[in-house]
Amino acid sequence: VLENQDLQDSIKPQKVEFHSLNFNTTLRWQPGWAREARDALYFVQYKVYGQSTWQNKDDCWGIRSRVCDLTRETSDIQEPYYGRVRAALAGVHSKWSLSCRFTPWRETMIGPPMVTVVNSNKSITVKLQAPRSPYERKKGSKITMTNYYDLLYQVFIINNLLDEQHRVLVYEGKDKVIKIQDLRPGVSYCVVAKTYVPMLDRSSAYSSRQCTVL
């Protein structure tokens, strides 16, 4: 059986990190190294850097899960935040484990656009929809990520006559509807897209592929 001090150290949460996609932000962590740590409960606090008091996150107070949603708490997207977690087991509390500083605007991952394709005779029309943030306008519609960044779309075409992995960039810009012309009838084409933020020089992952046969 572990002594109290050892138990404290051995259940202390590890790797406390923010994860954020399109401003959907969670704090995540790993259990302490003790075998018993798997049964621990976790307590989460957060604050804006520079504030002297930590706020309890009520929804993540004595939870078993190792994920805590802090989307609402980090909605002032240019502010730097901290989160911290401690574990409790058998009446023993660990020390707090601190996250790195996290600034949503700078660090959130931006997702790919949603892509739909419509084909006609020798062309494909591609419609692009920017990813949406979790934040709502007064009327209730979700604010898109284009509201927060100057985003560009990158559209790639995969001609299935060629190598499957061979993507050709056919468009980069802000337009939401683009037309790819002079394609060959009878051939199947797939389209994928990315978002690109020039200011941060960052691209999203690829969207899922949308395919069509002309």
Next chain:
Amino acid sequence: MASLQTLSKSFSGWVFFCCCCCLPLLTNSLPLKGASPAHPDCRLRKINFQQPYIRNRTYTLAKTASASDKDTDNRLIGQQLFVNIRENNRCYLMKRVVEFIVKDVLLTEVKNQYPYVEEVAQFLASLTSELSSCKFSGKKDHIEKNLEQMKNKMEELGENGKTKAIGELDLLFDYMENACTDAPKKGGSKKKN
């Protein structure tokens, strides 16, 4: 000495680069002005902040330093800098903050402890030199007082003061951008809830 030379060399490179890039922009935007309430010399062109290379280097440097700063209560670059400062003097204030950080933090012995310090220092120095004719208007008391408070806070924190200042270069970058350019797209109006 060698490092000073490279510094001034690449510094003139920056100035040269900025001038070349901005000339077309400058001529383009000439008829636009008149709306800005700030002192006309207290403006930086947006292009200064649109180079992802230096932005990311600044952010990376800040991230590296802030990882070893466990003091989450004290913050140097924050809204308290702007207490009692009119909007048209904020760029001037930030210029003074940047001058201080470059001279008293970045160009001291810490520059060997972190990556990219010199590059970021050059970049920041190029901004302040572009603002060389930026002056405050009205009373200076509040500006000096707020600056003093920031410096004192850093002093009080001792060794960690400089680490903290470097860890906040990302904030410095953003505050400078917001104070001295026409606000960029960041959903800045978005408030909690």
